[in-house]
Amino acid sequence: MSGLSRRHLIAGGVVGLTGALVGRATRAAPPPLVVTTYGGSWETFWRDDLMPRFIARTGADVKLDVGFGRTFSATLRASGPGHSDYSILMMNDVFVEPLLRAGHFEKLDFSRLPHARQLYPTALIENGWAVIGMISPIGIGYRTDLVKNPPTCWRDLWTNPEFRGRIGLYNVQNSVGKAMLCLAGQMFGSGPTDMDAAFAALGRLGPVLQTDFNMSTMMGTGEIVVSPFDFGEIARLRRQGLPVACIMPREGMLMWDQTFTICVNAGARDMAYRYLDFILEPETQLMLAQKFFVSPVNSTVVIPPDLADAVPVTGDRMKEILPMDWHWINQNAVELDKRWSRTFG
Amino acid sequence: MNMPRLLPVLCCAVYFFLLAPILVVVLASFNAGAFLTFPPQGLSLRWYRTFFHNAVFLRAFIESMEIAVAATSISAVIGTMAALFSMRTTPALANIVRLGMTLPLVLPEVLTAIGLLFFFYAMGIGVHYSVALLVGHVLLTLPFIYINVSTSLRSFDPSWELAARSLGASPFVTFYRVTMPLMKSGLTSGCLFGFIVSFDAFSTSFLLKDVGTATLPIQLFDYLRLNFTPEAAAVSTFSIIVTFLIVIMTKTIFGIRFTK
Numbered sequence: 001m002s003g004l005s006r007r008h009l010i011a012g013g014v015v016g017l018t019g020a021l022v023g024r025a026t027r028a029a030p031p032p033l034v035v036t037t038y039g040g041s042w043e044t045f046w047r048d049d050l051m052p053r054f055i056a057r058t059g060a061d062v063k064l065d066v067g068f069g070r071t072f073s074a075t076l077r078a079s080g081p082g083h084s085d086y087s088i089l090m091m092n093d094v095f096v097e098p099l100l101r102a103g104h105f106e107k108l109d110f111s112r113l114p115h116a117r118q119l120y121p122t123a124l125i126e127n128g129w130a131v132i133g134m135i136s137p138i139g140i141g142y143r144t145d146l147v148k149n150p151p152t153c154w155r156d157l158w159t160n161p162e163f164r165g166r167i168g169l170y171n172v173q174n175s176v177g178k179a180m181l182c183l184a185g186q187m188f189g190s191g192p193t194d195m196d197a198a199f200a201a202l203g204r205l206g207p208v209l210q211t212d213f214n215m216s217t218m219m220g221t222g223e224i225v226v227s228p229f230d231f232g233e234i235a236r237l238r239r240q241g242l243p244v245a246c247i248m249p250r251e252g253m254l255m256w257d258q259t260f261t262i263c264v265n266a267g268a269r270d271m272a273y274r275y276l277d278f279i280l281e282p283e284t285q286l287m288l289a290q291k292f293f294v295s296p297v298n299s300t301v302v303i304p305p306d307l308a309d310a311v312p313v314t315g316d317r318m319k320e321i322l323p324m325d326w327h328w329i330n331q332n333a334v335e336l337d338k339r340w341s342r343t344f345g
Numbered sequence: 346m347n348m349p350r351l352l353p354v355l356c357c358a359v360y361f362f363l364l365a366p367i368l369v370v371v372l373a374s375f376n377a378g379a380f381l382t383f384p385p386q387g388l389s390l391r392w393y394r395t396f397f398h399n400a401v402f403l404r405a406f407i408e409s410m411e412i413a414v415a416a417t418s419i420s421a422v423i424g425t426m427a428a429l430f431s432m433r434t435t436p437a438l439a440n441i442v443r444l445g446m447t448l449p450l451v452l453p454e455v456l457t458a459i460g461l462l463f464f465f466y467a468m469g470i471g472v473h474y475s476v477a478l479l480v481g482h483v484l485l486t487l488p489f490i491y492i493n494v495s496t497s498l499r500s501f502d503p504s505w506e507l508a509a510r511s512l513g514a515s516p517f518v519t520f521y522r523v524t525m526p527l528m529k530s531g532l533t534s535g536c537l538f539g540f541i542v543s544f545d546a547f548s549t550s551f552l553l554k555d556v557g558t559a560t561l562p563i564q565l566f567d568y569l570r571l572n573f574t575p576e577a578a579a580v581s582t583f584s585i586i587v588t589f590l591i592v593i594m595t596k597t598i599f600g601i602r603f604t605k
Binding site: 034038039040041042043044047063064065066067068071074075078079080083085086213214216217220221240241 | 379380381382399400401459462463465466471472473551552556557559564566567568569570571572573
């Protein structure tokens with residue numbers, strides 16, 4: 001025992017005690033409810049308004065993580081199904097769909113979601129494995145000062161000569177870019193999966209300015225005068241003084257969905273259901289509509305008159321949002337990516 | 346063609362193209378308008394005011410500083426020990442150590458980060474307690490410190506240490522009074538590079554950050570996905586100023602001499 005000095009004993013004791021204390025604390029503390037949101041104004045709203053309201057009502061221990069679909073997908077895939085740090089996730093259905101098939105989420109227990117009964121059918125997706133909590137409908141946005149003949153339908157992007165060379169498009173990395181392909185296939189081909197017709201049609205648009213997510217800057221500078229645009233962003237730009245408007249095309253609208261899923265073996269599972277129901281209740285839906293100009297998914301929400309121009313897509317208009325087959329799109333994502341690059345160089 | 350006369354012009358042109366984007370960001374941060382545009386629509390400090398009242402950005406800034414300081418400190422110890430070992434061992438073994446220490450520079454950062462992400466989850470640690478994030482940043486900063494310290498030790502003669510020991514100096518005193526002063530400039534510049542690389546690292550932080558935390562580059566990225574105000578430029582300018590101040594402070598405190 002000559003090698004075991006007093007210093008060794010003290011060090012060993014400290015390590016052991018620390019380990020025991022950490023272990024005890026870890027065992028004793030129930031897992032927090034880990035929820036997700038996006039950065040910037042979304043995070044601020046979640047931290048300052050939404051979460052305090054939820055915590056005041058439930059007393060939940062909530063941890064907020066900020067990111068987006070790609071970040072959450074990478075972390076979920078690395079952790080494996082049933083081992084996620086997240087309790088409940090908010091991201092677009094395009095990211096949800098493959099994760100759902102990989103077994104990361106549980107089928108929702110709608111008996112725990114009383115407000116789900118009030119949802120528009122558009123919000124009930126993936127056969128009960130997910131629900132949409134917010135919708136940003138996408139129509140055609142344009143500069144009212146730079147466009148003489150405003151668009152009325154998607155086909156105008158191809159036929160109105162004053163749009164030539166001044167069209168903005170979300171690229172294929174964005175779910176709206178993918179949805180735009182399906183829309184072009186529907187309009188010019190045999191259906192939403194007719195990619196030969198879709199790419200040929202997009203090629204006929206001529207030069208377009210593409211972006212992964214920020215369309216507003218190009219619209220603000222006048223580099224583009226028309227593009228697929230969500231009504232909420234148009235309302236924000238208009239309130240900042242930019243002369244823009246957005247129309248609901250005859251062929252139907254696209255959307256960005258904020259889809260909610262609960263992870264398999266989620267920590268604080270009960271609280272995750274309470275949180276999801278809190279998101280779906282009319283009061284929260286109205287708060288979200290007022291803050292982000294998103295269309296409420298709860299059909300009982302009445303949009304106040306001062307918000308009507310910013311949130312025009314509600315009620316029966318929700319039926320005009322075109323459904324997308326994200327499974328087919330994800331299955332063909334690599335091919336779509338290649339063909340997009342070939343089409344636009 | 347008179348090359349010596351053209352050289353300053355060429356140098357100025359190179360500096361202009363390198364620094365012009367930074368200048369654009371700095372000027373855009375003083376934009377009085379609501380959009381992140383250049384040239385600015387009027388001059389104002391409103392976006393700096395917004396930034397200094399934004400707890401989210403300030404928290405991310407502190408997180409970045411903490412991670413960068415911790416990663417650089419750990420890398421300084423490991424990198425210095427590895428450089429000293431490389432100096433004292435056989436050339437063959439030194440080459441193996443050199444290869445190992447510089448490997449994170451050879452691999453794309455995002456691949457290292459993905460590898461670490463899966464590794465830490467396989468170990469059952471995941472991204473908890475920022476352990477994975479710290480290890481990722483240590484890997485990023487290690488090559489810079491190792492290379493700089495190794496370079497400063499290139500002309501080191503081991504007999505100087507032997508002389509100190511033979512005159513009665515303990516191993517610690519020998520290291521502190523003989524070895525350390527000789528490698529100080531390499532260690533300081535390595536730490537400086539390491540700190541800046543860690544502070545600005547995106548891919549590693551993006552994939553390895555703990556749930557509920559964010560470093561400044563991640564926060565900026567998340568912000569810019571959905572918000573296009575000049576606040577992002579104000580945050581970037583603040584970050585540039587802090588980095589610049591750290592370089593000046595390091596130069597003043599540790600007396601690095603930049604080669605002319």
